[in-house]
Amino acid sequence: MANDIPDPQPVCNPITSSAIFIVATLTAGAEPAERVRAWCADIAALVRSVGQRVPSGNLSCVCGFGSSAWDTLYGSPRPASLHGFREFGTEGRRAVATPGDILLHIRAEHMDLCFELATRLLASLGDAVSVVDEVQGFRYFDMRSLIGFVDGTENPVGHRAVDFTIIGDEDPSFSGGSYVLVQKYLHNMSAWNALSVEAQERIIGRTKLSDIELDETVKPSCSHSTLTTITQDGQEVKILRDNMPFGRPGAGEFGTYFIGYARSPVPIELMLENMFVGKPPGNYDRLLDFSTAVTGGLFFVPSADLLEAIADRRP
Numbered sequence: 001m002a003n004d005i006p007d008p009q010p011v012c013n014p015i016t017s018s019a020i021f022i023v024a025t026l027t028a029g030a031e032p033a034e035r036v037r038a039w040c041a042d043i044a045a046l047v048r049s050v051g052q053r054v055p056s057g058n059l060s061c062v063c064g065f066g067s068s069a070w071d072t073l074y075g076s077p078r079p080a081s082l083h084g085f086r087e088f089g090t091e092g093r094r095a096v097a098t099p100g101d102i103l104l105h106i107r108a109e110h111m112d113l114c115f116e117l118a119t120r121l122l123a124s125l126g127d128a129v130s131v132v133d134e135v136q137g138f139r140y141f142d143m144r145s146l147i148g149f150v151d152g153t154e155n156p157v158g159h160r161a162v163d164f165t166i167i168g169d170e171d172p173s174f175s176g177g178s179y180v181l182v183q184k185y186l187h188n189m190s191a192w193n194a195l196s197v198e199a200q201e202r203i204i205g206r207t208k209l210s211d212i213e214l215d216e217t218v219k220p221s222c223s224h225s226t227l228t229t230i231t232q233d234g235q236e237v238k239i240l241r242d243n244m245p246f247g248r249p250g251a252g253e254f255g256t257y258f259i260g261y262a263r264s265p266v267p268i269e270l271m272l273e274n275m276f277v278g279k280p281p282g283n284y285d286r287l288l289d290f291s292t293a294v295t296g297g298l299f300f301v302p303s304a305d306l307l308e309a310i311a312d313r314r315p
């Protein structure tokens with residue numbers, strides 16, 4: 001990536017053991033908008049203050065804005081590909097859109113760091129926002145999702161992660177930025193656990209214990225890994241995922257918080273279409289017979305430099 005690209009937010013930071021995902025809506029009116037803009041310039045300092053207390057804790061925060069919030073807070077220019085979350089699928093198997101103006105993706109090796117930063121960031125926002133969803137995610141054994149499969153294996157790493165997630169010359173006013181799509185999924189664990197391991201492996205497209213991709217001769221065209229492998233002009237296009245398990249066993253809640261970063265919403269939306277509608281239509285992702293998306297939001301992540309600078313910008 002060229003040196004003149006502004007510093008991104010810590011989109012490509014390594015996967016951690018803990019995370020908090022917060023989605024909030026913006027309170028109507030000029031004063032709340034003013035407060036959110038001023039807050040943008042304080043985020044980095046708050047991360048430094050909290051993170052410095054445990055330097056090995058890898059505390060980071062990525063902040064994104066929904067399409068209509070961008071217009072309310074900052075006006076034009078606006079990120080070229082920012083729009084509302086596009087729904088896919090049919091009744092009973094649908095990627096739903098839910099309200100959300102601001103996303104906070106807080107990561108660290110220990111939940112106390114995430115918790116402290118979330119508390120301080122929200123205190124500083126006060127009633128300028130209302131939190132509509134808050135999920136505490138944890139690392140589950142060897143990077144497994146609650147359905148028992150290792151999650152994140154095919155993520156791009158190093159400069160490829162940057163190339164696939166950070167905007168460059170295609171949108172010069174917003175270079176160094178990124179797009180992020182989130183969905184909260186709830187799993188029907190008793191139905192999933194009633195399947196044989198072989199049936200589960202055909203749904204994911206990888207072996208469960210050893211996390212090896214199934215051979216093309218046995219991997220179904222509707223496997224999760226097949227439907228989420230996409231190409232553009234003959235080249236594979238990857239996204240960067242940092243999914244986290246969450247849940248409340250006592251309440252029967254077992255979930256995956258899906259979070260995917262990319263330099264355009266297009267590849268993530270194509271994956272969603274393949275999963276929920278199917279490729280060809282009807283050949284959908286059977287993981288969705290056991291997993292329900294209960295939230296959905298698309299956000300633009302300005303570069304770290306722009307995030308500080310937009311504190312002074314008005315629509």
Ligand code: HEM
Nearest residue numbers: 145149150151152153154185225228256258268271272291
């Ligand atoms: C119920 C929620 C989900 C679960 C439990 C889940 C789990 C998994 C697992 C276990 C793998 C295989 C290992 C890996 O490469 O990471 C995988 C791969 C992948 N998933 Fe998901 N996933 C979920 C939702 C999604 C969604 C919504 C998308 C995109 C919109 C997505 C995109 C991908 C991609 C791109 C891969 C890598 C495919 C490859 O290159 O082989 N996943 N997922």
